[in-house]
Amino acid sequence: MPKSGSTPKITRRTALAGLSAGAALLAMPRLGRAAxxxxxxxxxxxxxxxxxxxxxxxxxxxxxxxxxxxxxxxxxxxxxxxxxxxxxxxxxxxxxxxxxxxxxxxxxxxxxxxxxxxxxxxxxxxxxxxxxxxxxxxxxxxxxxxxxxxxxxxxxxNPHMTTSAVARQTLKKGMKVAHLVADYAYGHEMLRGFKRAQAAIGADSVGEILHPFGAADYSTFMPRLMSMRPDVLCISNFGRDQANAIKQAVDFGVKQQMKIVVPVILHNQRLAVGPDVFEGVVGGANYYWGLETxxxxxxxxxxxxxxxxxxxxxxxxxxxxxxxxxxxxxxxxxxxxxxxxxxxxxxxxxxxxxxxxxxxxxxxxxxxxxSVLVLESKKKSAMANENDLFAILANDAGADDMLRSCSELGHAT
Amino acid sequence: MDLSLIIMQLLSGIALGAVLVITALGLTIVFGMLGVVNFAHGALFMIGAYAGLYLASLTGSFWWGLLLAPILIGAFGMLIEFVLIRRLYGRSIDDPLLLTFGLSYILVEGVRIVFGSDGIPFPTPPQLIGVLDLGIGFFPRYRLFVIVLVAVVLLVLWLTLEKTRVGLIVRAGARDPTIMQVLGVDIGRVWLAIFGLGVGLAALGGVLAGPMRSVNPEMGSLVLAEAFVVTVIGGLGSIVGAVVAGLMVGVSISMVALFAPEMATIVMFALMAVVLLIRPQGLFGVRGRTA
Structure with missing residues (x-):
């Protein structure tokens, strides 16, 4: 067991601390002037x-x-x-x-x-x-x-705007809806938004599964989701969670039984898992370059x-x-x-x-x-070029009545 | 709750466990034989996935990627042993740990520089796309393939260690390297091979996981944590322990997901805590062993 290794380490650290303090001191007046x-x-x-x-x-x-x-x-x-x-x-x-x-x-x-x-x-x-x-x-x-x-x-x-726009395009009266939701604020807010939109449209929830944030494997949730037999599966999570969850749902044959809907469809995650996996997935978006037309x-x-x-x-x-x-x-x-x-x-x-x-x-x-966009991921054969990822299903112009009212949020009106 | 759902859930737990077993196995073999805690194991898992993807796109076939990536990355592992880790044998257990910890950062950043920090799609091999009707429900073909492949790898590994001369030398080397050297065995070469094998298994895990997850530079960090949990439950250095604990963790996650999905990640740590309280050396570990 070498004990000698520990002594030089401390001196090095002290030296580093001294150096960075010195650097900070030098940087200070420059910042002050720039103000x-x-x-x-x-x-x-x-x-x-x-x-x-x-x-x-x-x-x-x-x-x-x-x-x-x-x-x-x-x-x-x-x-x-x-x-x-x-x-x-x-x-x-x-x-x-x-x-x-x-x-x-x-x-x-x-x-x-x-x-x-x-x-x-x-x-x-x-x-x-x-x-x-x-x-x-x-x-x-x-x-x-x-x-x-x-x-x-x-x-x-915000969750209320995207979920209601997406629900308007994808849900109909009497449809059965299942939810796979990331267990943190974002997921909970999206779930709340979807359920509110669902109630307004007259679709029914058949089940909700909360998954841990940042999970790499979603396979263990799939058998239960399939056994709920929904018409639509809403996957409310973000970033790589979205890519992994959709990819594994598709592996389990979920798309043959139900439509996959997400509150926000992510450009980079669509790129990360490819067109075949995302094909037919519908989600909201703030922006898509194809809006240029x-x-x-x-x-x-x-x-x-x-x-x-x-x-x-x-x-x-x-x-x-x-x-x-x-x-x-x-x-x-x-x-x-x-x-x-x-x-x-x-x-x-x-x-x-x-x-x-x-x-x-x-x-x-x-x-x-x-405004809120609703996009559908294109089939590989329907893509005109590699940037042609989505079809624009709807472009709802911005209006105050898309938001929850000021009084509902607790503000004086 | 209906029985077919429970069976399907069990099956997805086993498939999940199979990947855990493969990654934990590499970690536990290297620790058991060399006394090296390889913190770069997760990064090498990730490198394996990228290598598999690269080789698959180069040759046009997933199968070449699956075969060549573990060999190539295993050879890279041997290089790491030969150039870096070899110098630290006989020193404190912390030294190779710190070395591999640093190495993992270099590997992850290196991949970020070369391939970017975005995820890259890893297509499922065309033969294994889709689901198989098991009578009680549908299960992805690819995941069934993973279960079978891991079982075959385990069998080959077990036969090699228990039934061949090479296996005998490896087992004896783990027990007492000094005596082996006295008997005229070049123990350095054995260690080189073992480290290469451990890294090769990490890479195999990475290639297998690729088509199930998106491939990205950070994919190894979570895997490293899971592999450690499995090794600790099974007992550090125990091959049987890694297999049993890997399956146990996979099935526990899956069963908990059925009843309390939001607890699915925590359950493996809870399992580890319980095992450590009852049997601190792990299920199949040897008491008082330090490298």
Missing amino acids: DETIRIGFPTPLTGPFAAEARDQVKCAELAVKLVNDKGGIADRKVELLVRDDKLNAGEAATRTLELIEKDKVHAVVGALSSAVQLAVNEVTRARGVIYVSISQSDTINEAKDFSKYTFHEAL QSKSAAAFNTAFKAANGGAIPTDYGAYGYSGVGSLLAAMQAAGGTDTDKVVVALEKLQYDLTKGPQHYRKCDHQSVQ
Whole structure:
């Protein structure tokens, strides 16, 4: 047993600690000076972990939004800088990084977070410090009165909007519906949305199975789901969970018996498991590049993204990065700077159209009112090219009545 | 609850257990013979899946991928033993553990750089697509194939260890390497082969899991945790233990999924805690063994 190995290790660590402290000291005055000129936007996102693919697209699009503003001379003659941080899909990590962004990097606002628990952690920090936070996570507990603050904005779609749009396209009166749901906030919110839509349409639940978040194997849930004999199986989970769950359901022959429906159909996960597995799966989306034939804003966004990324197309979650940062920057432009109260007022008044048509933040809960797409994954033989993944089944224009009412969320009306 | 559903559930538990057995086996063999806790086992599982996918697309056949990937990655494992791990024999058990831990990061990042961090589709071989009607329900052909293949691999492994001269040397080497050297056996070569075998089994597990899950750089981390749980339940270093514990964990997960699906992941850790309380050395482990 070598004991000698432990002594040099400690000295090395001490040396490292000393070095990094020194580096931090050197970096400090530079940051302090920069505070007067650039506008800094903090951007926590899960660059590592099961949502890494979606997170990376968000960063690319957020950078594009910043670049387009800087190319036009910035905001009030100030350049904009994006500070990307890896939140590792962990609420504690996200809170620490956000605190650092605010206290050390002195950011003027925060945009980002993908997971429901993580956005709540970021919101806790920004709310306590009076910093604007534009969330681009699909969960909307953040809009309910208990978590809400005037600094909190939600740019993404929410479970209520996507599930009701998807249910309208796929469910009919008297249909039997089974649910496979990820056992955390996102899954529970989607399940609640689906059940509400189901009740309105007159379809019946025949069973719900909650699965652990981040599971790699879903085979053990399949026999029971099949024995429920539903017409539609709603799979409410996210990221790689969606890819694995659909792939294994298809392996078990689920598609021969029932239709698979998801609240949000993910571009990157469709790519990760291929066209045969996803064929016929229907789900909601905030954005799909194929919208360019119907929308000028989509065509312009695609062109800008392609130019900046070597001809690649923007994805659904990428578009959130663009519209989240883009709407904030537009409000700063209107407010003439970074004064928090002025920017909040500007965001509330803002009418923006960045990727898919007109959007605005609802006054009471700061939820972005926007259109919802319903997509169906194409058969391999029906794909015109490798980017031709989905057919657009519906494009429901944004309206206040798509959202839960202000009073239901606990806001004074 | 109806009986056919329980049988179907049992079968999916066995299929799940089969992959666990293959990955835990590699881990336990390397620990039992070499005293090395291989923290890179999960990463090598992932590398195996990528290698299988790459070879399958190169040759146009899943079967070549299934055959060649474990051999190729097994050879890579031997290289790791020869260049890195060999230098740490006779030192504290922590040293190879830290080395392989670091290695796992290098491998995962390496794959991220080469293949990207997105998942890649791993198509099921055309012969095994679809379901088989078992009379009581439908079961994916591919998963049945996995059960059969794992059973064959186990049989071959058992026969080699118990019935051949090579097996005799390996077993004796695990018991007392010094005596083996005195008897004129080059124990270094045995260890090289054993490490290669352990890594090859990890890679085989990866190729087998590929068509059931999406292939991505992080797919090994969860597998490593599961393999450790199985090895601890079965007893560190015990081959029989890995097989029994692997199946036990697979079936427990499956049965719990039937009654309390949200508990499906926790059950294996609960099982491990119970086993450790009653038999700290694991079901088939030897008491007081430290490498």
